[in-house]
Amino acid sequence: MDLNQARFNMIEQQIRPWEVLDPQVLDLLSVVRREDFAPLAHKALAFVDMEIPLGTAANQVMLAPRVQARLLQELALKNTDKVLEIGTGSGFMAALIASQAASVLSLEIDADLATRAQANLQKAGMHNATVRAADGTQGAPADGPFDAILLSGSVAQVPTALLQQLKVGGRLVAIVGDEPMMRATVVTRSSDSSFTTAEPWDVNAPRLSGFTEPSRFSF
Template identity: 60%
Template sequence: MNIEKARFNMIEQQIRPWEVLDQSVLSLLAAVKREEFVPAAYRSMAFMDLCVPLADGGSQGRCMLEPKVEARILQELHVQPHEKVLEIGAGSGYMAALLGRKAQRVLTLEIDAELARMATDNLKRAGIGNVEVRHADGSRGPQADGPFDVIVASGSVATVPQVLLDQLKVGGRLAAIVGTEPIMRAVVVTRVDEHAFRTVEIFDTVAPRLLGFEEPPKFKF
């Protein structure tokens, strides 16, 4: 496989048509080597328009989201060089690597110990030094480390957890994929002031549920 040709096609045929036109994001996708964050067994899938399994067949958030989904979320968040970012669900470390190239500091939480080690190793190999990978349950939020300018949930949740909203600075943005299959939507929530939040739906998609986040109660008849 011609890696650079595959990367070019990913950007031009998958990502641009999904309204990702921010040149800084497109340049970042060309610079950060996605294939180096994919397990060897799945490396041929690195540039495909699908979730790449990381463990357990990609269930419970153990996957890399589609390249176009990651790119669109990154574009919508408008991460700035002075900002502090929290990611829930480190996975292989790829999204954290992209965020680390735009932000001042990134803390990424991963509940799966094996994936936390994978992400740490991948980020170190890529020479990205402003990202901390922590083996922790992201559903509880890192109370001692907030507040954050940007929060990213790299997987789906039934609803946006209040514990994460509480960690946003005023003016801060949170991106998450919200809902239950077959209907989920990526949203960006902005903290307007101490008590108010504004939510914008940006696109429809489906993603595996992040491990540790509660499912909505089932109706009983």
């Protein structure tokens, strides 16, 4: 398998047609080695347009390349940004963020995944990325505030606790809603007490562990 050709095809056939046009994001995807973050048993799938299993639970996956690329584009990171990620998975998204931002703290509820992700990041030379085995539902208030927060998975609704950890001008990117129709959601903190929300595209993703579901009952 020609890995460089497979990487090129992933970018040109999956990612660019999905409206990922930021040249910095596209260049980064050609440099950060996605295959090094895929489990050994699934390394051949690293460049395929699919979610790659990472553990025994159905929601433990590496998101599809085009989804990760477009989430990164929505974050619109600067090299001075301090970033929080919820749901580390394999560590690939944290590696992409670390390549663009000043630092990233990534929270992973599964301790085994957290250990593997930190090892992947160290091997890749990402010294400004830290993985912490923790429940990410409340974020990391002691480490904030953050310029950007990414939820690497879906939630039923944007958690207020995470929004409060954004700096003014900061943005949170998440996949919000229920199947069959979820939406990428970008929430920007415009002042201490106000937020603006955009929902630029549709996508489905597995649920992040630990986040509560709203009641389905109505009276």
